[in-house]
Amino acid sequence: MTRTITSFINGAFVPAEGARLFDKRSPVDGRVMARVAEADAAQVDAAVQAARRAMAGEWGRMGTEKRCALMHAVADEITRRFDDFVAAEMADTGQPNHVMTHVFIPRGAANFKIFADVVKNVATESFRMETPDGRGALNYALRKPKGVIGVICPWNAPFLLMTWKLGPALACGNAVIVKPSEETPLTATLLGEVMNKVGVPAGVYNVLHGFGPGSAGEFITQHPGVDAITFTGETRTGTAIMKAAAEGVRDVSFELGGKNAGIVFADCDFDAAVDGIFRSAFLNTGQVCLGTERVYVERPIFERFRDALKAKAEAVRYGRPEDHHNTYGPLISREHQQKVLGYYRLAVEEGATVVTGGGIPDMPPELAEGCWVQPTLWTGLKDDARVVREEIFGPCCHLRPFDSEDEVVALANDTDYGLSTTLWTQNLARAHRMAERIDVGITWVNSWFLRDLRTPFGGSKHSGIGREGGVHSLEFYTETRNVCIKL
Ligand SMILES: NC(=O)c1ccc[n+]([C@@H]2O[C@H](COP(=O)([O-])OP(=O)(O)OC[C@H]3O[C@@H](n4cnc5c(N)ncnc54)[C@H](O)[C@@H]3O)[C@@H](O)[C@H]2O)c1
Ligand SMILES: O=C/C=C/C=C(\O)C(=O)O
Numbered sequence: 001m002t003r004t005i006t007s008f009i010n011g012a013f014v015p016a017e018g019a020r021l022f023d024k025r026s027p028v029d030g031r032v033m034a035r036v037a038e039a040d041a042a043q044v045d046a047a048v049q050a051a052r053r054a055m056a057g058e059w060g061r062m063g064t065e066k067r068c069a070l071m072h073a074v075a076d077e078i079t080r081r082f083d084d085f086v087a088a089e090m091a092d093t094g095q096p097n098h099v100m101t102h103v104f105i106p107r108g109a110a111n112f113k114i115f116a117d118v119v120k121n122v123a124t125e126s127f128r129m130e131t132p133d134g135r136g137a138l139n140y141a142l143r144k145p146k147g148v149i150g151v152i153c154p155w156n157a158p159f160l161l162m163t164w165k166l167g168p169a170l171a172c173g174n175a176v177i178v179k180p181s182e183e184t185p186l187t188a189t190l191l192g193e194v195m196n197k198v199g200v201p202a203g204v205y206n207v208l209h210g211f212g213p214g215s216a217g218e219f220i221t222q223h224p225g226v227d228a229i230t231f232t233g234e235t236r237t238g239t240a241i242m243k244a245a246a247e248g249v250r251d252v253s254f255e256l257g258g259k260n261a262g263i264v265f266a267d268c269d270f271d272a273a274v275d276g277i278f279r280s281a282f283l284n285t286g287q288v289c290l291g292t293e294r295v296y297v298e299r300p301i302f303e304r305f306r307d308a309l310k311a312k313a314e315a316v317r318y319g320r321p322e323d324h325h326n327t328y329g330p331l332i333s334r335e336h337q338q339k340v341l342g343y344y345r346l347a348v349e350e351g352a353t354v355v356t357g358g359g360i361p362d363m364p365p366e367l368a369e370g371c372w373v374q375p376t377l378w379t380g381l382k383d384d385a386r387v388v389r390e391e392i393f394g395p396c397c398h399l400r401p402f403d404s405e406d407e408v409v410a411l412a413n414d415t416d417y418g419l420s421t422t423l424w425t426q427n428l429a430r431a432h433r434m435a436e437r438i439d440v441g442i443t444w445v446n447s448w449f450l451r452d453l454r455t456p457f458g459g460s461k462h463s464g465i466g467r468e469g470g471v472h473s474l475e476f477y478t479e480t481r482n483v484c485i486k487l
């Protein structure tokens with residue numbers, strides 16, 4: 001029998017009776033793997049009330065030491081149930097086992113530990129001031145949780161991106177209402193079991209399933225009992241959420257889309273650059289916000305680089321994620337597959353030369369209903385082509401030669417987005433100059449997706465508002481108060 005996934009409110013899974021159900025299909029073979037009960041407005045309200053009670057009760061009174069110890073216990077319990085989380089995330093996304101076991105699940109567990117340690121160790125500021133009577137005054141800052149945080153999550157790296165928000169939100173003492181993507185309901189649900197097991201009080205962690213507009217997502221962001229909203233997803237959705245947050249003047253933290261540039265200079269370590277750009281374009285089947293869809297290669301190595309990347313793209317192994325030999329998974333959904341294939345057609349209409357890919361791979365009959373697309377490389381498009389300007393969020397990139405540093409800085413910056421760049425050169429003085437000039441939140445030099453969780457993470461321009469990571473997360477998840485004492 002197909003299992004039914006339900007929301008988690010006030011420490012308990014809500015019975016599915018009477019709920020509207022929607023299908024969660026496997027991206028690998030298209031079969032219905034679960035039915036999900038959509039949360040209605042009354043359930044959203046119940047979750048918000050439960051969260052507010054938690055803030056007014058034991059959780060709100062809990063000391064930092066105990067709260068942070070609980071966060072470590074959450075991480076340890078995720079690690080104990082590692083295989084369950086890997087299986088759940090693989091089922092949701094269809095991405096290969098090694099990506100789950102090496103990146104997404106361990107980093108997800110680490111998010112709970114890192115932010116607990118940050119909260120315990122970061123001091124607040126203090127200023128001694130002079131006063132006319134000569135006795136002076138002392139100012140010091142207090143950090144208080146913001147309250148109930150709405151956490152609206154995407155489907156591309158569901159567990160990693162959700163815990164990236166939950167880690168700091170909970171370590172700072174907030175309660176949360178999580179809305180996982182309708183495409184990836186499993187790991188958020190499993191985390192409810194973990195929270196209960198380690199003794200996180202009821203109401204602190206709530207999960208509501210459903211869609212965005214006219215559904216759980218919109219109900220959460222419009223609810224006046226939600227004090228702030230953290231969101232990762234499309235820029236267009238961010239705009240809608242910001243409008244909802246304007247009511248009640250509530251704070252937002254946004255990680256949005258990207259159209260990131262990869263820049264390869266002729267003096268790079270060639271093999272490392274090919275590997276790095278390959279990962280940045282094709283990891284997670286290109287469904288990474290930080291991924292590279294525009295690649296600029298210095299002219300003397302352009303053809304050689306294009307051919308090396310083509311050879312790697314043609315060597316991916318498609319198949320079920322459980323099979324450890326497979327390196328490459330499907331897209332998340334039929335809808336997303338259609339969107340990406342639409343861009344594959346558009347590229348040809350816009351005059352691209354298809355270096356490799358451009359369609360659906362031949363798959364065995366049992367996987368033919370999966371959401372597969374080929375890794376795709378193009379050359380020859382104009383800089384104003386839609387394929388070069390719009391975020392596709394698929395396993396594809398356009399390669400273009402360049403001749404000078406100034407030219408490539410201008411090309412990299414010629415976009416509405418500003419999330420990340422990956423830069424390949426052995427000349428570190430140049431790398432430093434470029435990093436100052438390219439308008440993005442994150443620049444990688446001779447690497448990509450190398451993440452120290454203490455560093456600021458976020459985008460400029462249409463790629464987001466605010467920074468999360470390390471102490472930067474505390475700025476969003478707490479309200480800083482100043483206390484001024486006249487001595
Ligand atoms: N900058 C980053 O850190 C980062 C990271 C990962 C993904 N992304 C971006 O996310 C996008 C892919 O994810 P997606 O397709 O799940 O994004 P999406 O915006 O379609 O959906 C994200 C979440 O928002 C919800 N939602 C949709 N409309 C809503 C509304 N009106 N009100 C409230 N909630 C609503 C969805 O149900 C889902 O849970 C890409 O654009 C990608 O670049 C950005
Ligand atoms: O798709 C976006 C992935 C973002 C990754 C992180 O935020 C991280 O590594 O913590």
